[in-house]
Amino acid sequence: xxxxxxxxxxxxxxxxxxxxxxxxxxxxxxxxxxxxxxxxxxxxxxxxxxxxxxxxxxxxxxxxxxxxxxxxxxxxxxxxxxxxxxxxxxxxxxxxxxxxxxxxxxxxxxxxxxxxxxxxxxxxxxxxxxxxxxxxxxxxxxxxxxxxxxxxxxxxxxxxxxxxxxxxxxxxxxxxxxxxxxxxxxxxxxxxxxxxxxxxxxxxxxxxxxxxxxxxxxxxxxxxxxxxxxxxxxxxxxxxxxxxxxxxxxxxxxxxxxxxxxxxxxxxxxxxxxxxxxxxxxxxxxxxxxxxxxxxxx
Numbered sequence: 001x002x003x004x005x006x007x008x009x010x011x012x013x014x015x016x017x018x019x020x021x022x023x024x025x026x027x028x029x030x031x032x033x034x035x036x037x038x039x040x041x042x043x044x045x046x047x048x049x050x051x052x053x054x055x056x057x058x059x060x061x062x063x064x065x066x067x068x069x070x071x072x073x074x075x076x077x078x079x080x081x082x083x084x085x086x087x088x089x090x091x092x093x094x095x096x097x098x099x100x101x102x103x104x105x106x107x108x109x110x111x112x113x114x115x116x117x118x119x120x121x122x123x124x125x126x127x128x129x130x131x132x133x134x135x136x137x138x139x140x141x142x143x144x145x146x147x148x149x150x151x152x153x154x155x156x157x158x159x160x161x162x163x164x165x166x167x168x169x170x171x172x173x174x175x176x177x178x179x180x181x182x183x184x185x186x187x188x189x190x191x192x193x194x195x196x197x198x199x200x201x202x203x204x205x206x207x208x209x210x211x212x213x214x215x216x217x218x219x220x221x222x223x224x225x226x227x228x229x230x231x232x233x234x235x236x237x238x239x240x241x242x243x244x245x246x247x248x249x250x251x252x253x254x255x256x257x258x259x260x261x262x263x264x265x266x267x268x269x270x271x272x273x274x275x276x277x278x279x280x281x282x283x284x285x286x287x288x289x290x291x292x293x294x295x296x297x298x
Contacts, residue, residue: 032167036112039103057095124256131260135194170236183225190221
């Protein structure tokens, strides 16, 4: 609650009142789950007027409203959040309410993406690359990669906690890391199952030894991981991601589960189905290139 004092009248007969708050903490409204693509609203509202008529209202002129960074962390906040030399842009002005938009500066967003998301995406593609290895002959190599990923993901998940904003569920990096642990475990289990050897050529061996060029256990692992990915997403940050985050999600993460399939296609099969694979490659590469261009010019 602010106590406002008469600041004088204008030539048009309007009276102005102003007040000052000594609070150094003002709550912002936003979705921390979308970090680092998050943005916030800083709202000021007139709830009731005791001594004035109902005609009293906030000025509709956006230039007359200002919120700015001050204090010892001014330079840090100015570099992190989008502002005009410390002045936060106005989001909207209504009769009883004014809101300021607090969003990340483009350069700060690029830095946050490099720090928090690219290492995680690299781990997803490393996980997908393990399916290129033959589980019958290179199971040990697969398991070493899975163990290394498990150690990295748990350590990275703990290390980023101080940098994350308040959120009611998992943030975008946390969601990707939790899902990566789940996918890593699924790939490990199915790799071991695909490596099992029995003298009587049991069902497990027949499931692996198909006439196709790939291992069905790996296909099952990828399919199950994608289904769990969708379930975790739907129960955590569904509806919280912004447009840039959605592009990152679609063209940054999902291909990691399927790209290995195209790296182990025999030349003969590629020649027989070159038109089909060309169409799939174009459908994947064109949106990816557009998205990378979007990031570069952000």
